[in-house]
Amino acid sequence: MSRGAAKRAFTLVDLEAQTAGVECRKDAGVLDESPLAYKDLDAVMAAQQDLVRPIYTLKAVLTVKG
Numbered sequence: 001m002s003r004g005a006a007k008r009a010f011t012l013v014d015l016e017a018q019t020a021g022v023e024c025r026k027d028a029g030v031l032d033e034s035p036l037a038y039k040d041l042d043a044v045m046a047a048q049q050d051l052v053r054p055i056y057t058l059k060a061v062l063t064v065k066g
Contacts, residue, residue: 001036001037001038003032003037004032005037006031006032006033006034006036006037007031007032009034009036009037010031010034010036010037011031012026012027012028012031014034014036015030015031015034018034018035018036019035019063021061022060022061022062022063023061023062023063024062024063024064024065025063025065030065033063033065
């Protein structure tokens with residue numbers, strides 16, 4: 001999703017819910033970085049299953065956007 005589309009699609013309430021448990025900014029300046037603005041990681045990895053073999057799944061605990 002483009003940055004503009006993300007800003008139109010999500011609210012600050014959405015961003016707070018999507019980043020619960022992650023230490024990060026939760027203001028209008030980072031609304032375009034909403035996790036749901038990105039492709040689903042499981043779908044991306046499934047499409048590449050003949051090229052990769054996942055060993056671990058990481059979970060973000062801190063995000064910094066300067």
